Amino acid sequence: MHELGITRNLVAIVAEAAQGRPVRKVWLEIGTQTALLPDSVRFCFDVVRQGTLLEAAELEIVEVAPGWLCEDCGTPAGGEAEAMPAACAHCGATRWRRRTGQELNVKAMEVETCV
Amino acid sequence: MCVVCGCNSKADVRVEGDTDEHEHVLADGSRTRHRHAPDEGHGQAGGAHAHPVLNAHAHDHDHDHDHDHDHDHDHDHDHDHGHSHSHAAHRQDAPAELVALETALLDKNQRIAERNRGWLSGRGVLALNLMSSPGSGKTTLLVRTLRDLSGEFPMCVVEGDQETSADADRIRETGAAAIQINTGAGCHLEADMIERAVQRLAPASGSVVFIENVGNLVCPSLFDLGERARVVVLSVTEGDDKPLKYPHMFRSADLMITTKMDLAPHVAFDVGRAERHARSVNPTIRCLRLSATQGEGLDEWYGWLRAMRRIDPLVRPSSA
Numbered sequence: 375m376h377e378l379g380i381t382r383n384l385v386a387i388v389a390e391a392a393q394g395r396p397v398r399k400v401w402l403e404i405g406t407q408t409a410l411l412p413d414s415v416r417f418c419f420d421v422v423r424q425g426t427l428l429e430a431a432e433l434e435i436v437e438v439a440p441g442w443l444c445e446d447c448g449t450p451a452g453g454e455a456e457a458m459p460a461a462c463a464h465c466g467a468t469r470w471r472r473r474t475g476q477e478l479n480v481k482a483m484e485v486e487t488c489v
Numbered sequence: 490m491c492v493v494c495g496c497n498s499k500a501d502v503r504v505e506g507d508t509d510e511h512e513h514v515l516a517d518g519s520r521t522r523h524r525h526a527p528d529e530g531h532g533q534a535g536g537a538h539a540h541p542v543l544n545a546h547a548h549d550h551d552h553d554h555d556h557d558h559d560h561d562h563d564h565d566h567d568h569d570h571g572h573s574h575s576h577a578a579h580r581q582d583a584p585a586e587l588v589a590l591e592t593a594l595l596d597k598n599q600r601i602a603e604r605n606r607g608w609l610s611g612r613g614v615l616a617l618n619l620m621s622s623p624g625s626g627k628t629t630l631l632v633r634t635l636r637d638l639s640g641e642f643p644m645c646v647v648e649g650d651q652e653t654s655a656d657a658d659r660i661r662e663t664g665a666a667a668i669q670i671n672t673g674a675g676c677h678l679e680a681d682m683i684e685r686a687v688q689r690l691a692p693a694s695g696s697v698v699f700i701e702n703v704g705n706l707v708c709p710s711l712f713d714l715g716e717r718a719r720v721v722v723l724s725v726t727e728g729d730d731k732p733l734k735y736p737h738m739f740r741s742a743d744l745m746i747t748t749k750m751d752l753a754p755h756v757a758f759d760v761g762r763a764e765r766h767a768r769s770v771n772p773t774i775r776c777l778r779l780s781a782t783q784g785e786g787l788d789e790w791y792g793w794l795r796a797m798r799r800i801d802p803l804v805r806p807s808s809a
Contacts, residue, residue, distance in 0.1 A: 376676060376708035383594050391590055398585055402594075409711050409737040456736070457769060468772055478594045486583045 377410060380478075381418035388483050389427045395485040397431040405438045405477040406456065412437060431483075440475030504685045505654065505669045598712055601680035605687065605715025609698070615798050616687075616698040618714050620738060621722035622731075623704030626748040628656045630722065630781040630790075631699055635663040638791060642798065643696035647686045649678040649703045656701065666690055677709040678702050684715075697794065706735040710742075718743040718797060725753045729763035736770040744775045744793065751780040 388400055404410055412435045419433045441452040442459065446467035451459045452475070461468050593599060609616045619627050628648075635644055645666040648657040657669035668686045670678060683700060692698050700716060702709040721742035723731055726749055732739040739745065745767050747760050764776040777793065779786030 376711060380594055383597070387590070387592050387594070387596075391588065391592075395586075407737060407740065409707055458772060470772070480590045480592045480594060482587060482589045482591075484585050484587050487586045 377414040378418045378422070380410065381415055381422050384415075384419070384480060385422045385426055385428055387480055388431075392427045392483065392485050395427065395487065397428045397483050397485050399432045399434060399484040400428065401434050401436060401481040401483070403436045403438055403477045403479045403481050405440070405475040407440050407475040408478050410478065436481070438474050438477045441473040442470035443473050445469035445471050502673060502675060502682055503671045504682060504689065505657065506689060507685055595712070598680045601684055602713035602715040605680055605684055606717070608684075609687070609692075609715060610717070612692065613694045614692045614696055614698055615794075616683075616700060616714075616716045617797075618700045618702060618709075618716035618719045619722060620702045620706070620709045620719065620742070621704060621724075622706050622727060625704070625722045625724040625727065626781060627701050627704075627722050628659055630746070630748060630779075631701065632659055632663055633781040633787065634699075634790070634794075635660065635665045637787065638794070639664065643693045645690050645692050645696060645698055647678075647683060647690065647698065647700045649682070649701060651675070651703060672703055676703055676705050676707070677712055678714060679712050680714050695798070697798065706731065706738045710738040710740075717800075720744045720746060722746050722748055723763060724749040725756050725758040725760065727758070729759045730766060732763060732766035732770055739767045739774065740771045742771065742774055744777065746790065747776070747778045748781060750778050750785055751783040 384400070384402065388397055402415070404412055404415070415435065416433060419428075423429055423431060439453055440456060440458075441450060443450055444462040444465060444467055446469065447462060447465040449462050449464040450473065451462065451470070452473070458470055605616075619631075621627055631646060635646075638644065646657070646660045646668075648654075648660065648667055648669045649672060650656055650669070651672055651674070653671070654669040657667040660667035668690050670682050670686055672678065672682070678700065687698060690698070700714060702714075706721075719742045721738055721744070723745060725747060728734070732745075745764070747763060750760075753760065760778055767774050767776060775793070777786060777789050779790055781787070
């Protein structure tokens with residue numbers, strides 16, 4: 375349900391940046407720990423883009439797996455598992471700084487340039 | 490969406506006492522005032538809402554909101570390829586440009602949240618975002634807290650619910666100031682609602698503002714409101730596997746409170762297991778157990794509140 379509002383943000387941000395040019399493709403980055411379902415965003419996108427510059431746009435969603443850095447020694451961890459690792463493989467510490475997994479960014483768009 | 494000003498998605502949101510009336514200058518120089526609350530969401534296309542004209546000069550103001558700017562970007566190539574063209578074909582017939590955007594989708598909410606955080610910390614106000622599923626006992630805990638700590642420091646409450654002011658009414662019975670936000674169809678609070686509510690509450694310096702989010706363990710976790718810490722409330726009448734089922738919520742919280750501990754002997758809920766699950770998704774989460782009706786464990790909660798009030802407001806207790 376919250377995907378609808380967020381997808382409206384997406385279309386609004388892209389449409390504003392497009393400045394009247396039809397949009398062909400949008401790249402969206404979604405961390406897997408954002409509580410946002412890519413399929414749901416795709417569904418909402420099909421609805422929300424109607425009547426906008428994004429009407430014919432393709433949506434490409436890039437999912438980003440979670441990653442952390444050890445607060446003590448800086449060793450990276452994560453990548454596939456969704457849960458935070460128990461202890462650092464290098465120094466044994468258990469405090470982590472988040473590196474990836476909570477992205478929610480419009481990366482880029484491809485627009486038509488009418489010559 | 491309001492075609493006049495574009496202030497769309499929040500049309501159903503009502504902040505108590507906030508009529509949100511505002512003025513627009515129309516293209517012909519005339520002025521119109523309208524409001525978005527309460528119960529006056531702008532209807533969809535051709536919405537029949539009245540736009541009273543203040544400087545009433547007599548023109549027949551029958552605007553039918555029909556988007557008369559027609560985007561007529563005349564392509565010179567004739568568009569007779571129906572609309573069944575493939576994207577690939579489209580790609581070939583016009584040059585394209587790749588534009589980097591690198592914009593956070595929740596950028597607007599995030600900016601307002603940061604502004605709220607600055608506004609609150611500048612006044613030495615501690616704002617806490619309380620989240621849980623419906624019926625976990627957030628309001629009961631708040632009512633008890635307000636009664637027990639009244640006189641120690643000022644406190645007020647922002648209540649988020651889809652409908653009714655029942656919770657704000659319960660809070661006001663304690664003598665504390667409260668403001669109700671009704672999100673309508675919305676399933677969570679957002680930063681701009683807090684901005685309006687908090688400015689209306691005008692919390693005194695040194696006070697604590699409890700923000701009781703809409704009962705929901707999913708989307709509230711996604712929206713920063715400008716709070717200093719997040720508190721997730723879990724009651725023993727729920728399942729002790731909730732932290733695993735709703736990891737986003739427990740991952741984003743600074744404190745987990747297990748409530749209704751007086752009922753623990755009568756239910757299958759294993760508090761130790763719930764806390765282990767919470768720590769497995771968030772090793773830095775702090776855990777408390779209490780009963781707001783019987784009083785056990787409240788001292789630890791009050792100790793946490795007092796400690797939070799003393800912490801430098803510019804430092805969040807733990808990273809999200």
